Amino acid sequence: MDLSIVIPLINEAESLPELTAWIERVMTEHNYTYEIIFVDDGSTDNSWDIIEGLRAKNHNIKGIKFQRNYGKSAGLNEAFRAASGEVVITMDADLQDSPDEIPELRRMIIEEGYDLVSGWKKKRYDNTFTKNIPSKLYNAITRRMSGIKLHDFNCGLKSYRKNVVKSIEVYGEMHRYTPVLAKWSGFKKIGEKVVMHQARKYGVSKFGINRFINGPLDLASIMFVGRYGKRPMHFFGLLGSIFFIIGIGISVYLVIAKIMDSNVALTNRPGFYFALISTVLGMQLFLAGFLGELISRNAPGRNSYLIEKKSGL
Secondary structure, X not given: OOEEEEEEEXXXXXXXXXXXXXXXXXHHHHOOOEEEEEEEOOOOOOHHHHHHHHHHHOOOEEEEEOOOOOOHHHHHHHHHHHOOOOEEEEOOOOOOEOHHHHHHHHHHHHOOOOOEEEEEOOOOOOOHHHHHHHHHHHHHHHHHHHOOOOOOOOOXXXXXXXXXXXXXXXXXXXXXXXXXXXXXXXXXXEEEEEOOXXXXXXXXXXXXXXXXXXXXXXXXXXXXXXXXXXXXXXHHHHHHHHHHHHHHHHHHHHHHHHHHOOOXXXXXXXXXXXXXXXXXXXHHHHHXXXXXXXXXXXXXXXXXXXXXXXXXX
């Protein structure tokens, strides 16, 4: 199968028929074998009825229905598990992403050898203050922290090589950072394409103010797990050693001061409490690293690694 088109949605009944017809036209023009996977994330309108009706007319359409709203990341994760296309395209259901971009996104994967291509909505039609400015800030921070030179990490229109989506797990609010997840899974060739952005035609945006809090927290989680998930002692052990050495150093200084002047009361000096806190904190961090190392080394699948199979090897 050439393409799996993954579309997570919630309460987008009005846009689904138009979006499906648009995708079908593009698929027919380019003679692609394809599947469309709709993920209904607990819609309260008749989105699922629409999906069932579309499925009855076109058996390339598949549907996954959640009993309640679990979030976009959960929808993508389930669809990635079900996808069977050589290239996987993700897009939003609100008609702001254009299916006409799909052929070029697929070509960049197949012909140019990219593992992942992220859309860049260079010209947007969103509210400047509530979406554009925060997005630019988060994108700048993500570029800095991850080293991935993309302008729009949060763009829903992306293309993936099949083995990329089978190698990553998307949870929490990490749908914004799938390029980062892909990089930490060993996929290095990540590209970008300027894509057309359209104003929302039906309904309202489903993303609230919580994205301003959850987004940075999930990025910090990704960066930590990506760098230290298999070696937590390298992080906690280093910090613990630094605090422990500081505490011991202050303690030695206080002991020497006491020897030099027996009238000095150690417990009346601020340094005594700094030494005590640093020593205890250092020991706790070191123990946290030790426990993390034990958990990591005994976790199921610890020794499973991504292996690229090549003919003749």
